[in-house]
Amino acid sequence: xxxxxxxxxxxxxxxxxxxxxxxxxxxxxxxxxxxxxxxxxxxxxxxxxxxxxxxxxxxxxxxxxxxxxxxxxxxxxxxxxxxxxxxxxxxxxxxxxxxxxxxxxxxxxxxxxxxxxxxxxxxxxxxxxxxxxxxxxxxxxxxxxxxxxxxxxxxxxxxxxxxxxxxxxxxxxxxxxxxxxxxxxxxxxxxxxxxxxxxxxxxxxxxxxxxxxxxxxxxxxxxxxxxxxxxxxxxxxxxxxxxxxxxxxxxxx
Amino acid sequence: xxxxxxxxxxxxxxxxxxxxxxxxxxxxxxxxxxxxxxxxxxxxxxxxxxxxxxxxxxxxxxxxxxxxxxxxxxxxxxxxxxxxxxxxxxxxxxxxxxxxxxxxxxxxxxxxxxxxxxxxxxxxxxxxxxxxxxxxxxxxxxxxxxxxxxxxxxxxxxxxxxxxxxxxxxxxxxxxxxxxxxxxxxxxxxxxxxxxxxxxxxxxxxxxxxxxxxxxxxxxxxxxxxxxxxxxxxxxxxxxxxxxxxxxxxxxxxxxxxxxxxxxxxxxxxxxxxxxxxxxxxxxxxxxxxxxxxxxxxxxxxxxxxxxxxxxxxxxxxxxxxxxxxxxxxxxxxxxxxxxxxxxxxxxxxxxxxxxxxxxxxxxxxxxxxxxxxxxxxxxxxxxxxxxxxxxxxxxxxxxxxxxxxxxxxxxxxxxxxxxxxxxxxxxxxxxxxxxxxxxxxxxxxxxxxxxxxxxxxxxxxxxxxxxxxxxxxxxxxxxxxxxxxxxxxxxxx
Numbered sequence: 001x002x003x004x005x006x007x008x009x010x011x012x013x014x015x016x017x018x019x020x021x022x023x024x025x026x027x028x029x030x031x032x033x034x035x036x037x038x039x040x041x042x043x044x045x046x047x048x049x050x051x052x053x054x055x056x057x058x059x060x061x062x063x064x065x066x067x068x069x070x071x072x073x074x075x076x077x078x079x080x081x082x083x084x085x086x087x088x089x090x091x092x093x094x095x096x097x098x099x100x101x102x103x104x105x106x107x108x109x110x111x112x113x114x115x116x117x118x119x120x121x122x123x124x125x126x127x128x129x130x131x132x133x134x135x136x137x138x139x140x141x142x143x144x145x146x147x148x149x150x151x152x153x154x155x156x157x158x159x160x161x162x163x164x165x166x167x168x169x170x171x172x173x174x175x176x177x178x179x180x181x182x183x184x185x186x187x188x189x190x191x192x193x194x195x196x197x198x199x200x201x202x203x204x205x206x207x208x209x210x211x212x213x214x215x216x217x218x219x220x221x222x223x224x225x226x227x228x229x230x231x232x233x234x235x236x237x238x239x240x241x242x243x244x245x246x247x248x249x250x251x252x253x
Numbered sequence: 254x255x256x257x258x259x260x261x262x263x264x265x266x267x268x269x270x271x272x273x274x275x276x277x278x279x280x281x282x283x284x285x286x287x288x289x290x291x292x293x294x295x296x297x298x299x300x301x302x303x304x305x306x307x308x309x310x311x312x313x314x315x316x317x318x319x320x321x322x323x324x325x326x327x328x329x330x331x332x333x334x335x336x337x338x339x340x341x342x343x344x345x346x347x348x349x350x351x352x353x354x355x356x357x358x359x360x361x362x363x364x365x366x367x368x369x370x371x372x373x374x375x376x377x378x379x380x381x382x383x384x385x386x387x388x389x390x391x392x393x394x395x396x397x398x399x400x401x402x403x404x405x406x407x408x409x410x411x412x413x414x415x416x417x418x419x420x421x422x423x424x425x426x427x428x429x430x431x432x433x434x435x436x437x438x439x440x441x442x443x444x445x446x447x448x449x450x451x452x453x454x455x456x457x458x459x460x461x462x463x464x465x466x467x468x469x470x471x472x473x474x475x476x477x478x479x480x481x482x483x484x485x486x487x488x489x490x491x492x493x494x495x496x497x498x499x500x501x502x503x504x505x506x507x508x509x510x511x512x513x514x515x516x517x518x519x520x521x522x523x524x525x526x527x528x529x530x531x532x533x534x535x536x537x538x539x540x541x542x543x544x545x546x547x548x549x550x551x552x553x554x555x556x557x558x559x560x561x562x563x564x565x566x567x568x569x570x571x572x573x574x575x576x577x578x579x580x581x582x583x584x585x586x587x588x589x590x591x592x593x594x595x596x597x598x599x600x601x602x603x604x605x606x607x608x609x610x611x612x613x614x615x616x617x618x619x620x621x622x623x624x625x626x627x628x629x630x631x632x633x634x635x636x637x638x639x640x641x642x643x644x645x646x647x648x649x650x651x652x653x654x655x656x657x658x659x660x661x662x663x664x665x666x667x668x669x670x671x672x673x674x675x676x677x678x679x680x681x682x683x684x685x686x687x688x689x690x691x692x693x694x695x696x697x698x699x700x701x702x703x704x705x706x707x708x709x710x711x712x713x714x715x716x717x718x719x720x721x722x723x724x725x726x727x728x729x730x731x732x733x734x735x736x737x738x739x740x741x742x743x744x745x746x747x
Contacts, residue, residue: 048354050350050353050354070353071353071356071357071358071361072356073356074353074354074355074356075355075356076356079354079355081347081350081351081354082347083347085347085348085350085351085354086351087348087351087352087366088348088370089366089369089370089443098355098357099355099356102355102356102357102361147355
């Protein structure tokens with residue numbers, strides 16, 4: 001369970017995140033959506049202290065994150081980076097093994113775990129010795145997910161994890177990640193500007209604007225009783241697009 | 254070569270941590286890189302030269318390996334430092350964030366992510382430093398460090414192109430081999446082929462071991478006495494005389510090594526500090542450069558006694574022998590110039606000087622003698638040039654200059670049919686060649702002192718000229734000339 005209370009972050013005079021609070025229940029997946037600059041990524045990074053909050057606190061499973069060393073905190077949380085964030089000088093296997101080595105796993109245990117992880121994200125073990133730049137975008141992001149899962153964290157943070165992928169790959173990865181998360185019972189927060197993705201994957205959606213959390217609820221709640229006209233328009237975007245697509249396709253002779 | 258390897262190793266060990274520090278501590282980068290940049294703008298030779306008085310002032314050995322080592326390390330710092338900083342700065346922010354995100358500590362991030370990613374750039378810096386250091390090491394001969402530069406300097410002074418080429422080719426080869434090893438090592442690290450890294454490391458170790466083995470074993474004392482270190486300055490005669498002194502020491506049962514190519518006052522300072530044991534200097538030179546003598550010029554015998562007493566009282570240095578010849582600064586012109594303007598003396602020269610071009614060695618214009626000549630004769634030339642002493646004769650023969658300051662014992666005065674102008678106002682002092690023995694050696698080793706004393710009066714001007722000619726004109730090595738002299742000397746003196 002993640003409890004976020006009154007988070008604030010300022011940058012040189014301007015406020016990136018102003019007083020954001022929310023709770024994510026155990027096994028729940030929360031999506032933060034909003035425009036660029038709405039503060040959603042900053043909020044996400046304050047959860048594992050990649051960015052230090054100016055005010056407010058984060059409690060994960062009953063422990064205040066300020067009571068832990070930042071690197072110890074981050075080792076207990078899986079993180080999937082925007083633009084994948086693999087280490088270019090390490091092989092696929094070494095990349096996935098980084099959290100295991102940091103946790104002090106033995107080489108034998110690491111080999112075992114690598115096999116499990118690759119099976120989990122549906123990657124061929126033959127890729128273990130390759131460099132990230134020899135892989136396709138989809139494969140790279142599977143490696144990124146495998147690395148985030150490596151040390152069996154209970155909490156996952158994902159920063160636009162599928163943003164850089166082509167639509168077909170994105171579709172497939174979204175599906176397999178959703179299933180995986182449910183199977184492992186992970187508590188997760190993920191950031192996206194793709195409302196359709198949020199609706200498909202998340203249990204609840206938080207809409208952010210100008211550093212504030214404007215509305216938080218299930219996709220259904222947001223659609224039925226939006227807080228304002230902008231939220232209404234935002235949550236309606238996928239449907240509107242789907243309608244347009246359908247019209248264009250049906251209009252064909 | 255050992256010098257180069259050690260200096261490079263020290264450069265890497267210093268510059269890489271400095272680079273890391275500079276990228277970690279805000280506000281350090283500009284001053285540190287700036288300072289390193291300033292050091293780099295000092296010409297290599299000047300940097301080495303500066304080390305000599307600097308180290309002496311600190312009470313450390315001012316000649317030999319130390320000044321060269323420090324100079325080389327300073328010089329190798331910048332390229333490595335600059336590239337380390339550039340390499341670390343070039344690591345993408347996304348990768349750094351990923352390293353933090355997976356829970357690496359600062360140190361783990363540096364060692365496992367940033368340095369490995371910066372490695373190719375750092376290695377490029379090391380390769381630049383390698384090329385510079387090898388090149389600069391050859392310049393460390395004048396400060397008394399043995400290097401491949403010894404071949405080059407000796408070759409230049411004794412007109413031995415083969416020696417120059419040997420030195421150059423060896424330096425180039427060394428640079429290539431080192432560069433190849435560094436590149437191999439980095440390739441091995443980047444592709445994680447352990448065998449490649451091991452091979453490169455092995456190569457470096459082998460090179461180091463070989464250089465240690467191939468260098469003269471200066472530290473190995475043989476017998477009861479320390480090795481006799483014989484200094485020599487930068488012209489032919491000095492190379493020959495140093496070999497004569499060394500061989501004389503050997504025949505007295507001492508181990509001896511020659512430290513050639515020292516700057517004029519570098520040699521004297523080294524003797525004062527017992528960094529060398531013996532060398533040949535000239536009374537006039539000592540009078541003008543270290544005694545800072547002013548006043549009227551002395552006669553030859555008077556000056557000899559004055560110098561002997563001064564050295565003994567001031568520094569405990571023993572004047573073991575006056576060799577019997579003078580090597581004086583003298584003004585020389587081409588025969589035709591002398592004819593055309595009816596030049597016989599320096600006074601005659603002074604009347605025509607405004608249309609003539611004068612060339613001299615590195616130090617003359619800074620010495621008392623020049624000031625004395627200027628004030629005695631009121632002489633002013635159309636042009637004054639400074640060049641390497643070995644090139645003076647070529648320059649006058651090729652009519653690039655009209656007057657040179659020749660050395661009276663030089664065989665080329667006669668060979669080129671130059672006319673020596675008489676110092677009619679006696680502005681230039683006598684220059685008896687004298688064997689000087691350092692205080693400590695003189696105290697500890699009266700036997701050697703006696704052996705060197707045996708050289709008293711053994712070389713007259715004609716003999717010295719013919720020895721110089723052996724080297725300059727007949728391409729014999731200074732050592733050959735020295736041995737030839739000693740054979741004859743032994744034969745004529747029972």
